[in-house]
Amino acid sequence: MPRFALKIEYHGAPFVGWQRQPDLPSVQGAIEAALARLDKREHTISAAGRTDAGVHAMAQVAHCEMPEGWTAFRLSEALNFHLKPNPIAIVDCAEVPSDFHARFSAMERRYLFRILTRRAPATHQAGLVWQVKHDLDVDLMQQGANALIGRHDFTTFRSTICQADSPVKTLDHLQVFQVQTQQGVEVHFDVRARSFLHNQVRSFVGTLERVGAGSWKPEAVSKALSARNRAACGPVSPPQGLYLVGVGYPDDPFA
Amino acid sequence: MPRFALKIEYHGAPFVGWQRQPDLPSVQGAIEAALARLDKREHTISAAGRTDAGVHAMAQVAHCEMPEGWTAFRLSEALNFHLKPNPIAIVDCAEVPSDFHARFSAMERRYLFRILTRRAPATHQAGLVWQVKHDLDVDLMQQGANALIGRHDFTTFRSTICQADSPVKTLDHLQVFQVQTQQGVEVHFDVRARSFLHNQVRSFVGTLERVGAGSWKPEAVSKALSARNRAACGPVSPPQGLYLVGVGYPDDPFA
CATH class of the missing domain: 3.30.70.580 (Pseudouridine synthase I, catalytic domain, N-terminal subdomain)
Structure with a gap:
C-alpha cells in the first residue's frame, strides 16, 4: 500500500x-x-x-x-x-x-524551548511558553550549555522512567539566545541530536534556567553531568515551552 | 490624588x-x-x-x-x-x-492586523490571527492601501453604528507586508492614525484581503473610498487578528 x-x-x-x-x-x-x-x-x-x-x-x-x-x-x-x-x-x-x-x-530531532522572562502574566502566550519572573543571563547559560554538547553519559538529565537502553547520547547542538518580542524578552533553546532520552531537553532547560538566574554557576552543569546521577540534575522545566520543530531524514520527504 | x-x-x-x-x-x-x-x-x-x-x-x-x-x-x-x-x-x-x-x-493609535495564510487549521495561533486558506499578493494589497493614506472622508470604511462626529480622518500609515513564521506566511498590516472610526481597520483589512486574493483590483479601493458609501466597502474582517499595539503621547509616560 x-x-x-x-x-x-x-x-x-x-x-x-x-x-x-x-x-x-x-x-x-x-x-x-x-x-x-x-x-x-x-x-x-x-x-x-x-x-x-x-x-x-x-x-x-x-x-x-x-x-x-x-x-x-x-x-x-x-x-x-x-x-x-x-x-x-x-x-x-x-x-x-x-x-x-x-x-x-530519522537522523536528527530538533527541539525549541521558549522561556518568557517578565513579571506580568502572559496573556496571548499563556500555555505556549514557560514564564519566569526574573531576567536570565544567556551568556552564563550558554557557558553551562557548552559542557553538555558532545557524546556523554546523560544519566543526570534523564527521567528515572526513561526506557532507552543506554544513557549515552550525542548532543549535537545546544544554543541559548535571547529573542526580543513585542511581549517581552524570550530566551530560546535550539537543541539538536540524533535522539534524546526521556525528559532530557526539559532537564537541560530547567538546570540552565538556574544558571541564568544566578543560583547555579555555569561550571556546576559540568559537575552535574559528571555525577551521572539523576539527583544532581536541576529542576525539570514544565512542558509548555517545548516544541518539536523538526526531524531530519537522509532524504527530506517534504522537500 | x-x-x-x-x-x-x-x-x-x-x-x-x-x-x-x-x-x-x-x-x-x-x-x-x-x-x-x-x-x-x-x-x-x-x-x-x-x-x-x-x-x-x-x-x-x-x-x-x-x-x-x-x-x-x-x-x-x-x-x-x-x-x-x-x-x-x-x-x-x-x-x-x-x-x-x-x-x-493621545496623538496616535497604532494597530497591527495579522492574517495567517495556509490551508491547515491554526493550532498554536488559533484565536490570535485571521486565517485565510489562499495566498495573498501583498504588492497588490499595498497598491490598494496607498489610496487610503492621507486625509479622507472614510464613510465607506466606517461601521454604521460609529458615533464619531465626522467621517473625515487622516490615515498616517498603512503598510502591508509578509512575515515568514514557523507556522506559515503571515500578512501583517501596520496601521497608524491620530484616531480611527468604528471598525475602520477591520474594514480596510477585509477589503484589502479581497485585493490580495485577486477578486478586487487595487484601483477598486480608491473607487470604494470615493463612493463615501458604506455599501461600497468590502467584507469586514473578523476581530481576532487585530491588536492595539501602541499609543503615542507628546511625552511617553513609560519612557
Whole structure:
C-alpha cells in the first residue's frame, strides 16, 4: 500500500502526549481515529518523537499507509477535516518509499524551548511558553550549555522512567539566545541530536534556567553531568515551552 | 490624588470589548474591579482605544487615580494579582502628571492586523490571527492601501453604528507586508492614525484581503473610498487578528 509521511503541528495542552493510551486523549489516537474515518481498518502510526503531555509540535513526523488512489493533498485535507476540533493540523504530506519509517529513518530531532522572562502574566502566550519572573543571563547559560554538547553519559538529565537502553547520547547542538518580542524578552533553546532520552531537553532547560538566574554557576552543569546521577540534575522545566520543530531524514520527504 | 498610566495587554476572546457593559465581561470592568479591591471606591478608567469584542491589545493605555502611598511598581503587581485569571496583564505602569489623559492626550493609535495564510487549521495561533486558506499578493494589497493614506472622508470604511462626529480622518500609515513564521506566511498590516472610526481597520483589512486574493483590483479601493458609501466597502474582517499595539503621547509616560 502507498505510504505517506505526515508533518504534524499540535498544541500539547489537551493531550496526554503523542502516544496512544486507552480512554485518554492523545495526538496519536486522534490521528489514527481520523485515518480510520477515511479507510475503515485499524491504523497504527509511528512518529519521530514521542512528545510528553503538554509538549507542542510544529513539525512532528509520522507515517501511515493508505489504499491506492489517495494523493498526499487529498489525504492532508481529509485528515484536517476529521481532526477538528482537535488542535492538530497536518501541515504537509508526501508520498514516501515503502522503506521510509518516520521513527527509524530519522537522523536528527530538533527541539525549541521558549522561556518568557517578565513579571506580568502572559496573556496571548499563556500555555505556549514557560514564564519566569526574573531576567536570565544567556551568556552564563550558554557557558553551562557548552559542557553538555558532545557524546556523554546523560544519566543526570534523564527521567528515572526513561526506557532507552543506554544513557549515552550525542548532543549535537545546544544554543541559548535571547529573542526580543513585542511581549517581552524570550530566551530560546535550539537543541539538536540524533535522539534524546526521556525528559532530557526539559532537564537541560530547567538546570540552565538556574544558571541564568544566578543560583547555579555555569561550571556546576559540568559537575552535574559528571555525577551521572539523576539527583544532581536541576529542576525539570514544565512542558509548555517545548516544541518539536523538526526531524531530519537522509532524504527530506517534504522537500 | 496621584495619577497612574497603565500599559495593558489582553486577549480579546473572553470579553465583550474594552468598554464596561452591565453584567458582561469587559476589560475595563475587570480592571476597575481590581482597582476597587485595592482602594475601596468606585473607579472609572479611560482608555486610548475602545477595542471591540475579540480584539486584542499589546499596549492599550488607560489611566487611574490612587491614594498617596502607591508606587507604580506596587500598583502593577497588585493589579496583576487581582486580575487573575483574566487574560489581562499590566505590562507597565508609570506615575503621570494630573493633566495626563489616556484618551484625550493621545496623538496616535497604532494597530497591527495579522492574517495567517495556509490551508491547515491554526493550532498554536488559533484565536490570535485571521486565517485565510489562499495566498495573498501583498504588492497588490499595498497598491490598494496607498489610496487610503492621507486625509479622507472614510464613510465607506466606517461601521454604521460609529458615533464619531465626522467621517473625515487622516490615515498616517498603512503598510502591508509578509512575515515568514514557523507556522506559515503571515500578512501583517501596520496601521497608524491620530484616531480611527468604528471598525475602520477591520474594514480596510477585509477589503484589502479581497485585493490580495485577486477578486478586487487595487484601483477598486480608491473607487470604494470615493463612493463615501458604506455599501461600497468590502467584507469586514473578523476581530481576532487585530491588536492595539501602541499609543503615542507628546511625552511617553513609560519612557
